[in-house]
Amino acid sequence: MPIAIKMPALSPTMEEGTLAKWLVKVGDSVSAGDIMAEIETDKATMEFEAVDEGVIAHIQVDEGTEGVAVGTVIATLAEEGEDAGSVAPVGDGASAAPAAAAAEEAPSAATAPSAPTPAPTPAASPGNRVIASPLAKRIAEQKGIDLAGVTGSGPNGRIVKADVDSAKPAAAASASTAAPAAAPAPAAAPVEAQDFGIPHEVEKLSGMRKTIARRLTESKQTVPHIYLTVDIRLDALLKLRGELNAALESQGVKLSVNDLMIKALGKSLEAVPACNVQFAGDSMLKFSRADVSVAVSIPNGLITPIITDAGSKAISKISTEMKDLATRAKDGKLAPEEYQGGTASLSNMGMFGIKQFEAVINPPQGMIMAIGAGDKRPYVVDDSLQIASVMSATGSFDHRAIDGADGAQLMKAFKEMIEAPLGLVA
Template structure:
């Protein structure tokens, strides 16, 4: 039986992807785990690997087409084997954006006793089921209607009000098939008249732009659009607060130099950021509450510590993933980080290079920045902003000497943690960096 090749889920919040190009043609023989296509996500372009060995029997989705996660995009099987046309709708199990409960072995700590009762689906033969229409009086969920981008596009092309559509996807998300059913039915049923409702609060309009001089317009890339969506969704509803400390990097600088001298023959070079990431991961073992996610009526405590590292590329800012970072040696962390950062900058990221991070480190020290604050990436509960190492006069043993100082700032989610815990956390990172041999045991 032929194997279905589906649009893979390459990140915790990925809902769709675009086939930028096929690396194989119909009729080509492929090996399992061989790269067969390049998939463009909101964040990067990633090589997609074949799930099985065989012949690429049929390509269902052509290049430059956007499809939901879980949609069948090709078939692999034995030569001459008959296959169908493929299901262009997302499979629920594959398309489901994993909730924060699914990131590693996680425990859910109750935040309150409230819970939202899930609505039962309508009977299969009802008008509501045929049209997938939600009751007209049902309020729009905070942040807008949950729908895949492809479903939104089809709805816009057919003048379908998504606020009246009940999604059949995970968590009530509207997927392609929901909108296609409405199109096939000739549109949504007439909306029942109801008592007048209070007018919604108008959204704050963006200020008008008045071009100055010889201006030009640059369309937003998919990545820039995604950055806009994610960070706006973070900064608006997530109550950020910030805690900053200065770190004496003298001992860390000495240790780094000694390690790099001893590892030179192996081609390994430890960076200052490697030391910061390692210290952060070890600090998270002592403060698991910060290695968590807010999930409505509970806080999810992640079983793994997966530190993400912000990387600047020509296409925009990407976050590469390290997994079980607290258990990695500094040399291993250095190698993994360097390889993944290089692939990110070259636009050749692999699926394992991204996603499933539980905390992020962003370092702008190499750009001459002393300090800054960063925006939390949902669903994480914090991000550490790292400045550059600066030489400045300090008092040591009643004398003024030149010291090496680095400023770090945590941006934390106040729904998950508080100022005291955040202060203790950054001071633990500081303690490890000022006594770096502790990271070696």
């Protein structure tokens, strides 16, 4: 019998994704392990492998479709021995959902669809749970619309974007009539670009860029940041790096300054466990291991692959892992567990000549270390003014979870690790 190919959950938190590209077409034979499509999540573009053998009979979601919910039927596979030409699409009822999702994402979806033959059912389920697409929920939240009063026209009464748009006046009016004193202030209208007659082009945001925008805005609005900066002398670290690279040359390992910074942050978090924490509402998560997320710039934005147990891991191992993670991050080949999690982050912009900056905390983590460029500066050494290689490091801390004194202890420990670096190889 025909097999339904469904939108996979490529990460534990994935609810929807973009079907970026089909790598097969109707009539193609596939085997288990064949790459069928590229799917863009909020973190990366990942390959989707076939788990069954057969012939592609129908493609039910076009490539480029955004907001495809996990579990949506995206194609139908005819099993071996079946005539693909006579196989009907699997899950016609379920596949109406991606069509509705695609329609609500499309620019032409501003007009409300005509009502279906049966009367639309209310979106609230018997348990008073509102059934709505993620996009419809976001728009309703932005505009202050109560979805409980909106009738859905999607499958099983699901509310889609067109329903929110068409129900806006009524929903807003009923909300203000029911409780005028408690009515929420209207959300700010979406910012519209103004070109002022300047030649330009419009580039649609990728799912990753949308997620970056949302998470960083959320971080700055909800996390009280405290910033602590120290100047760190690098001469001893650079000398040690040269000696280690000479010793490791036969093994094909070449350490970067960033590898040593990852190790130093890991050991510092172990030394000051009060900073290896996360705020969790009415509780605190205290970690016994330092997993350092490292910011890596990729074509579509930014991703943070994780060096697990960075404080205990050999620097040569950190270097090897980091090179592999960075390469696969830029190719969109990271597995979810390789970039989700981490107890703290490190962002190094020194290679770009940035002297000092304040990084935004990556929720729900409690801190991030921002590394600036090392350069020759006048510096007091042994009570005399000398020229030394110095960098500035700034820690951003979630003040709900980490007190300023504890943050200062971490910065002190980090500075000492860098300036007396033999402890990194102990």
